[in-house]
Amino acid sequence: MPFIPHTDADIAGMLDAIGVDNIDALFDEIPKELRATALDGVPAGLSEMEVTQLLQARARADGEPTCFIGAGAYDHHIPAAVWQIATRGEFYSAYTPYQAEASQGTLQVLYEFQSMMTALTGLDVSNASLYDGASALAEAVLMAVRSNRKVKQPRVLMPRTVHPFYRRTVASIVQHQGVELIEVDFDARSGQTSVEHCEAVADEPFAALVVPQPNVFGVLEDVDALTDWAQARDALVIGVVNPVALALLSPPGDWGQVGADIACGEGQPLGMPLASGGPYLGFLCCKQAFIRQLPGRIAGKTEDLEGKVGYTLTLQAREQHIRRSKATSNICTNQGLLVTAATIHMAILGAEGLERVAAACHANTARLAQQLCAVPGVEPIFSAPAFHERALRLPAPTETVLAALAEQDILGGFDLGREYPELGSALLVCATERRTDPEITAYREALASAVALANAA
């Protein structure tokens, strides 16, 4: 019996203590006609060895392609210590730290994580995580609408340069909460969201403007101008940021005259493997003034009976288990284990290590773009400066080219044309610090033949 320790003698003794003849009798309050007979869709159990063989074959089946896709999930090196420590049973198999005295390890990690995220974003406070970057943006939008005391209209400007999956996630999650999401177009030449494009859709008051940095094309937005423009109209500013990029780029807390009000994003680049899209971690930081509208767990510092420093979950009156239907969000379980990994990752790399990672990704992507643009007909789409991703125009259908590259175990990038038809045959590429010069050269050669093949067909 997998994972069940009971011996026959245990079972007999326990049934005797309860006063029933068999285990089945314990289900006697369940109406007979409801009792299930068979589980047709569940195969017989496997031993650990058999399941290992099965999973090894499945993992092998997906190959070991070279990855040039970014688009919200990045193939960074993860120090060996990160997951060796994070998967210690004491972290891995603990629950949400409701009993603070028995959970100081987790609680202090949460406090340290919050401290590190406020340092990276330049904002005052952070929560202890949300599910992922996209759902964090949805919570940021709801939070901004609740927090803005000057503008009561639940209207939020959402640039099209925000990752399309993020925009769709936000639209799903807020669809029944009366929030109006207004799309802002971008400049076709620079790839940036300009103040003029915002002006064009801002006839009526709006509660918040979302500002991605870098945006989905890797392009750097003029965050200072956008922030000042929105705040002059009494709107709050929500930055959507990449934490590795923040090692080099101006943090949201420094944007414009007084800084963005809220920052959120995807924590995956801080020590999380790509893993098909999750588990990752969403982060959400804000100015002190908005802390009571911040959703999710927050760890706070306190003292014990003897005055010793300790940590506990705090401001729980914001949360569903206390406030029920009046809570800031329904979130309960978050991404605790990933927070542990991200905290260890940031501690080991430090600001200087993160800077090196960011610089290496940036330089590698520049090299990649330069090499790929040596293929006839391949050219950069946008003119503005970009960080660690580039949008390229291809002289052949993106889908055909990507399929040909995949046959050579090269994942060539993210098909932008599907999401932005006006860009034509467009590809978003990324080379993190892990991509080597030979891999980049191999990509260029494969791209040249894929383009030639597609055009010959």
Place this chain on the structure above:
Amino acid sequence: MLIHEHSRPGRRASAQAPLETADYGDLPQALRRKRRAALPEVSELQAVRHYTRLSQQNFSIDTHVYPLGSCTMKYNPRACNSLASLPGFLARHPAAPESHSQGIMACLHELQDMLKSVTGMHAVSLAPAAGAQGELAGVMMIRAYHDARGDHGRREMLVPDAAHGTNPASAIMAGFTVREVPTGSNGDVDIAALRAAVGPQTAGIMLTNPSTVGVFDRNIQAIAKSVHEAGGLLYYDGANLNAILGKVRPGDMGFDVIHMNLHKTFSTPHGGGGPGAGPVGVSKRLEPYLPIPVVIKGDDKRYHWLDEDDRPESIGRLTAFGGNMGILLRAYIYARMLGAEGMRRVSEFATLNANYLQARLREAGFQLAYPERRASHEFIVTLKKEAKELGVNTMDVAKRLLDYGYHAPTTYFPLLVPECLLIEPTETEPKEALDGFVEAMIRIRAEAESDPETVKQAPHSLPLRRLDDVRAARQLDVAWKPAADNA
């Protein structure tokens, strides 16, 4: 001591990042950071030692009995972690083409099928990232169903007063109002009150069965009939699925939509507060509204994703990349090791353990909240007598249990039972662990009689004494700041 306090300017773990800083001179000066973020500067050893020591300040399943009611703290098999961490799974980019994804998609598709089978539902989406997101998806599908029929008046969601707080919070996020339904004195939903509450405004009801008071609602068929006749749908909160796995199926009880907490029933780790995974299952009429992505097996025998284009009526996308895949893999591995027979044994032994512990505590003189009822996989002890006569409340007992090496059961939930302990031992605890827990409870009560201060001041043996929650909220300090910032 915080990791920040181990920091010294210029110290670093330099081998973990690229050895040289590449040129980034092309990034415009105006968009660059003016000063480095105040992250700790420590060696790898310092970080390893610091976080290893912190881990040792946690109670966890691997180190302690953890009978936290409604949380299903069962053993997390090691194989699930190591196999989900195979390089092929960890390295796969979420936007990788289907040609390089057939291995994981096979696992996900089979997991969908197994979950359909154990819940008796028609179709499953694995997308929700945790239980609360599964709840939100569930009630959004109920809304989408009514809206698609032009039935726009159904804006009220019924929620029993014993429900998890996430239920009403999720209903509000889906644009419903919430009406509470009382629990009867025998632990079942008050069926007369329910019948009086349903009507043309009823969108549905959110139920946990067995409920959060630890009993199976014997009137479930009458509840289903009453809500369905009024035109509403039934939502099943799968938090307590461990109690009935392979024994009774929510689909057979009449539920239209359910979520499952894979981090409970399917033994994926809780990780100190997540990640979870909260797949949703639906009856046939709700299938078009399932959150995307969904995996299907095509006529070509290959696996394909269904996205927005394939499912135009879907409630949509809930995270950027379709959910906590690594957790879904762990659940898949666990399910394959159990098999159908193993799944039935899960609920049988979870129920055996709970009823045994209930019988032993009753025998020892503790008061049960529902003494006439069978326990499901959990049950409630109320300490109101002890609180009144000895001045020792549930929180005191919970803290004293920590001294005896047991994580406390869930305290003060559900709110309708005063001074309650919700106790869920799970099937993976041996009999002697349960006997040890009973022994500890008996000793604590004896202490409460002879020396109540010992209990009221607990814990005594942990690194910290009892923590001041009020101070944490009043003198808010939620992030360390460098000295210069504090000046």
